Every structure is written in structure tokens, then in C-alpha cells.
Amino acid sequence: MTTCLIAAATLISLSALAQSNTLSKSTYSIKYPSPWSIEGTADAKQFTIKAAPDSGLMQDNFIENLNLVIYDLTSPMNAQQYADFSKTTLPQKIKSFAILQNAKGSLGKDSWYMVFKGVQFNKKLQWKQYYIVKGAKVHILTFTAEATRYKDYIKTVDAMMKSYAVK
Numbered sequence: 001m002t003t004c005l006i007a008a009a010t011l012i013s014l015s016a017l018a019q020s021n022t023l024s025k026s027t028y029s030i031k032y033p034s035p036w037s038i039e040g041t042a043d044a045k046q047f048t049i050k051a052a053p054d055s056g057l058m059q060d061n062f063i064e065n066l067n068l069v070i071y072d073l074t075s076p077m078n079a080q081q082y083a084d085f086s087k088t089t090l091p092q093k094i095k096s097f098a099i100l101q102n103a104k105g106s107l108g109k110d111s112w113y114m115v116f117k118g119v120q121f122n123k124k125l126q127w128k129q130y131y132i133v134k135g136a137k138v139h140i141l142t143f144t145a146e147a148t149r150y151k152d153y154i155k156t157v158d159a160m161m162k163s164y165a166v167k
Contacts, residue, residue, distance in 0.1 A: 015048035020163075022034060023047060027070060028139065045070040049160070051153060062123060064078055064145040064153050066160055071138050079105065079112035079131040082138050086114070086129070089127075094118035107141075107164060108132050126150040128157065134166050 020031040027044045035052035042048075051064040056072060077085070083102065091097040097118040105111030110133040117126040130141040140165060143157045 001114070023049070025057075025167075026069065027137075027167055029163075030160060031167065032066070032160050036160075051056075054073045055097065060149075062146050062148065062149075064143070066143045066157055068142075068143065068164075069140050071100070071140070071153070073136050073138055076136075077133070077138075079110045079133045079138070082131045083112040083114055084131060090116065090118075094120050094125075105130055105132070107161065108134065108166060110134070124148070128154070130164075132160055132164075132166060139164075141167055 019034045021036075022029060023032060023038060025042065025044045030047075030049075032038075032049045034125055036049050037052075038052050039048040039063070046067070046069050048065055048067040053063060054060055060124050073082075087102075094124065096117055097116060099114055099116045101113070101115040103113060105113045106129055107113075111130060113128060113130045115126070115128045119125070126145055126147040128143045130139075132139040132141070141161055143153070143161070145153050145161070
């Protein structure tokens with residue numbers, strides 16, 4: 001039964017990509033599927049795109065999301081160096097922090113990503129975080145999901161991340 005539900009959720013996620021919306025600002029653009037939605041105000045330096053709330057048997061009170069922040073770099077560094085820096089700061093915010101993947105990315109010339117898990121707000125969560133450095137700025141894309149639901153969303157989120165373009 002669980003396998004059928006996960007397969008159904010994956011199919012729904014993949015079919016939603018066919019009906020995508022585009023968020024375009026002066027510094028970036030990204031495609032996201034319906035029924036995902038922008039939370040609050042997106043601007044040239046940040047956004048949060050939320051998944052549709054769960055329904056049926058898979059219902060919970062956590063809403064998976066993809067967000068972006070763009071920071072000015074205070075000193076020159078590449079994406080891998082920024083990821084190394086993040087490895088030192090994330091454990092201060094996430095209990096039981098553990099890195100699952102740490103590799104060169106495919107989103108531009110200078111990109112790196114990490115997949116990690118841990119506990120935050122008393123929830124077991126899993127993240128995929130992309131670092132894209134262009135000039136003196138770092139674009140940080142972060143997908144956050146409940147650890148048990150991460151696999152249900154990652155194909156859709158990977159497609160969203162691949163559509164991200166730095167302007």
C-alpha cells in the first residue's frame with residue numbers, strides 16, 4: 001500500500017511539471033509546477049516556493065518547500081569553498097547534522113551541492129542545498145522536506161533546480 005502511495009505521489013509530481021509557472025526577477029528565473037505556490041513576496045534576492053499541502057493518507061503538518069537567498073560574498077570564494085563554510089555553520093542550527101552527499105553541481109560553471117539530514121523544530125528533516133557562485137554573489141537554493149517524504153518530492157525539486165537560471 002505504501003509503495004502504491006509513493007508511486008502515485010511521484011506520478012503526480014512528474015505530471016505537475018508539464019504545467020509549470022515561471023518566477024522571473026532581475027537576478028534569476030525558475031520554473032515551478034502547479035500546484036506549488038509562492039509564499040509571501042518574492043524579490044530579487046529571495047523566494048520561497050511551497051508544495052501543495054498533503055492530503056489523504058499522507059497528510060501531515062509540514063509543508064515541503066524550496067527557497068532561495070542571494071548573499072553578497074565578503075571575500076572571494078568558489079561554490080565548493082562556500083559549501084565547506086556551510087558545513088561548519090549548519091551543525092549549529094541542525095541537531096544530529098549528517099551529510100549524505102557532497103559534490104560538484106551542474107547548475108552553472110561554479111556550483112556545488114550537499115544533501116544532509118538532521119533534526120530541526122523537533123522534526124526529522126532532509127535538505128538538498130545548492131550553492132551557485134557568480135561574481136561576488138552566492139545563490140543558495142534549499143529544498144527542505146520531512147526525511148520520510150524526501151524521496152516523494154526530489155524528482156520534482158531536481159527539475160525545479162535545473163530550471164534555475166542566474167541572470
